[in-house]
Amino acid sequence: MTTPLILVLDTDPRPRLGRLTGRARVRxxxxxxxxxxxxxxxxxxxxxxxxxxxxxxxxxDGPRPRWVHTASAGVDRLLCPELAASSxxxxxxxxxxxxxxxxxxxxxxxxFAKDLPRTLDLxxxxxxxxxxxxxxxxxxxxxxxxxPVGREIMRLLHGLGVRVALVGRAARRTIHGIEDLDRLASxxxxxxxxxxxxxxxxxxxxxxxxxxxxxxxxxxxxxxxQLTVEDDLAEALxxxxxxxxxxxxxxxxxxxxxxxxWEVPGLLISxxxxxxxxxxxxxxxxxxxxxxxxxxxxxxxxxxxxxQRGYVxxxxxxx
Amino acid sequence: MTTPLILVLDTDPRPRLGRLTGRARVRxxxxxxxxxxxxxxxxxxxxxxxxxxxxxxxxxDGPRPRWVHTASAGVDRLLCPELAASSxxxxxxxxxxxxxxxxxxxxxxxxFAKDLPRTLDLxxxxxxxxxxxxxxxxxxxxxxxxxPVGREIMRLLHGLGVRVALVGRAARRTIHGIEDLDRLASxxxxxxxxxxxxxxxxxxxxxxxxxxxxxxxxxxxxxxxQLTVEDDLAEALxxxxxxxxxxxxxxxxxxxxxxxxWEVPGLLISxxxxxxxxxxxxxxxxxxxxxxxxxxxxxxxxxxxxxQRGYVxxxxxxx
Numbered sequence: 001m002t003t004p005l006i007l008v009l010d011t012d013p014r015p016r017l018g019r020l021t022g023r024a025r026v027r028x029x030x031x032x033x034x035x036x037x038x039x040x041x042x043x044x045x046x047x048x049x050x051x052x053x054x055x056x057x058x059x060x061d062g063p064r065p066r067w068v069h070t071a072s073a074g075v076d077r078l079l080c081p082e083l084a085a086s087s088x089x090x091x092x093x094x095x096x097x098x099x100x101x102x103x104x105x106x107x108x109x110x111x112f113a114k115d116l117p118r119t120l121d122l123x124x125x126x127x128x129x130x131x132x133x134x135x136x137x138x139x140x141x142x143x144x145x146x147x148p149v150g151r152e153i154m155r156l157l158h159g160l161g162v163r164v165a166l167v168g169r170a171a172r173r174t175i176h177g178i179e180d181l182d183r184l185a186s187x188x189x190x191x192x193x194x195x196x197x198x199x200x201x202x203x204x205x206x207x208x209x210x211x212x213x214x215x216x217x218x219x220x221x222x223x224x225x226q227l228t229v230e231d232d233l234a235e236a237l238x239x240x241x242x243x244x245x246x247x248x249x250x251x252x253x254x255x256x257x258x259x260x261x262w263e264v265p266g267l268l269i270s271x272x273x274x275x276x277x278x279x280x281x282x283x284x285x286x287x288x289x290x291x292x293x294x295x296x297x298x299x300x301x302x303x304x305x306x307x308q309r310g311y312v313x314x315x316x317x318x319x
Numbered sequence: 320m321t322t323p324l325i326l327v328l329d330t331d332p333r334p335r336l337g338r339l340t341g342r343a344r345v346r347x348x349x350x351x352x353x354x355x356x357x358x359x360x361x362x363x364x365x366x367x368x369x370x371x372x373x374x375x376x377x378x379x380d381g382p383r384p385r386w387v388h389t390a391s392a393g394v395d396r397l398l399c400p401e402l403a404a405s406s407x408x409x410x411x412x413x414x415x416x417x418x419x420x421x422x423x424x425x426x427x428x429x430x431f432a433k434d435l436p437r438t439l440d441l442x443x444x445x446x447x448x449x450x451x452x453x454x455x456x457x458x459x460x461x462x463x464x465x466x467p468v469g470r471e472i473m474r475l476l477h478g479l480g481v482r483v484a485l486v487g488r489a490a491r492r493t494i495h496g497i498e499d500l501d502r503l504a505s506x507x508x509x510x511x512x513x514x515x516x517x518x519x520x521x522x523x524x525x526x527x528x529x530x531x532x533x534x535x536x537x538x539x540x541x542x543x544x545q546l547t548v549e550d551d552l553a554e555a556l557x558x559x560x561x562x563x564x565x566x567x568x569x570x571x572x573x574x575x576x577x578x579x580x581w582e583v584p585g586l587l588i589s590x591x592x593x594x595x596x597x598x599x600x601x602x603x604x605x606x607x608x609x610x611x612x613x614x615x616x617x618x619x620x621x622x623x624x625x626x627q628r629g630y631v632x633x634x635x636x637x638x
Contacts, residue, residue, distance in 0.1 A: 099480075103455045106479065107429030114426045119589045120439055126581045128573035128590045135596040136422045159478035160425065161418075254447035262445045270438045271447045277454040 007041035011048035015285035039063040046070040055080040071284040073097050075305050076197035084307040091303040096283050097275035102152035104274035108246045112218045137161025142188040145195030146175045186212045196311035197224035210236035218244045222274045225250035234264045248274045326360035330367035334604035358382040365389040374399040390603040392416050394624050395516035403626040410622040415602050416594035421471035423593035427565045431537045456480025461507040464514035465494045505531045515630035516543035529555035537563045541593045544569035553583045567593045
């Protein structure tokens with residue numbers, strides 16, 4: 001048996017794969033060279049997870065990697081009908097981003113509750129302006145997306161005394177089905193998007209949805225930009241249908257300097273960084289190396305994407 | 320027995336004392352009229368807790384209220400040797416501010432960990448600049464002040480996975496004594512001031528102290544402004560001895576528009592609002608009414624200040 005070939009869709013800084021020396025051959029490709037290199041590869045590591053190149057370069061029925069791993073939680077940039085129909089196994093980086101994203105969301109919720117953006121504005125003007133802030137304990141959150149990210153957000157907010165409802169595709173145990181979303185959202189203080197991007201979730205946060213929310217509600221999206229109809233959100237904020245919002249993900253990333261979103265009142269914009277705490281790239285590299293060792297030993301891989309659903313299904317654990 | 324007279328050191332909006340109609344006479348005083356009214360009063364409600372008037376107007380050995388209640392956690396503005404030596408009972412508003420302040424501190428800690436002030440700066444410049452943020456779980460905090468505010472801060476940060484050490488006057492059970500502070504602070508990511516202002520704590524956060532901290536550490540003060548030597552903190556931030564700080568309390572409040580503190584790099588300034596969530600004044604009023612009912616019935620009062628220590632001692636509950 002020849003030493004397996006790992007093809008890395010590359011970006012700086014490169015993954016540390018030194019632990020695999022002698023057990024794998026490693027080649028690097030970019031968006032331009034990917035299609036030519038794919039047929040020879042046994043494994044594809046999608047290290048540059050911001051690229052759409054895999055979908056475009058996937059060889060269809062031809063020779064192809066038996067395993068594709070993406071160093072991201074979402075797999076929406078990757079999946080195409082040909083890949084979904086193939087016998088290739090696709091895995092994601094479940095386990096790396098959940099806690100950082102949940103902390104980030106808790107930080108945004110507290111920043112809104114405590115009126116922190118306004119405090120920073122007033123500081124720049126040297127103005128002492130006492131305001132009443134909001135109590136977080138006892139407030140209500142709806143987290144849309146019942147995967148590991150949504151569950152971790154629920155856990156942290158629950159620890160801060162927030163009453164959290166988790167909404168998934170289908171109702172099960174303590175998870176609400178999507179049919180409960182409108183009712184729950186209409187009485188929520190915090191609505192948090194943490195769903196995978198699928199045909200069912202694309203554009204789900206639109207004018208109709210924002211019209212359901214309380215004027216005091218805040219909306220936060222850390223899932224995928226395409227969950228939100230950005231123009232509708234901007235309009236909802238301008239008309240004060242809701243009190244504020246934070247987006248960490250956008251239809252197009254990076255957001256253009258000319259985008260009108262930067263100036264929408266009450267909208268906090270961050271550059272898709274919620275999951276990226278110091279050392280995150282190392283953790284992604286270590287995760288791939290561990291998974292490679294299991295794969296090379298013929299063991300079952302964790303974090304396998306359900307090609308029909310478009311994400312890694314979560315076990316129905318008690319929450 | 321005549322109906323007791325409650326004297327209120329007043330500020331807008333006034334407390335709602337309607338529930339006491341027929342059971343107490345209520346008069347209002349301001350800083351100018353307080354001294355003249357004090358000798359006739361049975362109870363003094365220090366509703367304007369930002370005033371030093373009580374200390375200045377206290378009648379010494381003369382006729383005086385038997386009970387003084389302040390609508391604040393700290394009693395430092397109130398206590399004078401004559402009051403401390405008298406038989407008058409002094410109580411505070413323990414129970415009202417703890418959770419809001421703890422939430423506020425959690426919000427500041429997360430804002431620093433997630434680099435939120437810089438995110439808002441970049442947004443104003445329409446700049447997309449991805450950064451790595453810090454993980455909160457597993458980081459270390461030292462909370463200085465082992466009263467109910469410090470304990471609530473510990474509880475919330477602990478729920479976010481932070482390893483928290485609580486430092487009080489004297490070591491007991493899970494609380495560290497002040498002799499451990501330097502050692503704990505020197506390895507902390509977050510140092511949080513939540514101590515009462517006493518002779519022992521005045522100016523405790525000074526150049527010597529900031530010099531002990533890690534360059535990556537953040538300092539937060541929600542106790543009393545006089546705990547911090549503000550010039551020393553400004554210098555520590557300018558020299559990057561520490562990474563950032565937040566002050567909600569100041570030597571002089573309101574902070575003058577001309578104060579150099581507004582512009583100190585890495586310093587977040589808020590206008591003494593950490594404890595004031597919507598409805599806080601109503602909660603303070605309700606608390607006083609409940610305490611008055613106990614006092615009028617001859618029952619023991621809760622929240623009694625230890626005049627020698629200068630705060631309400633906490634029971635040594637398990638933490």
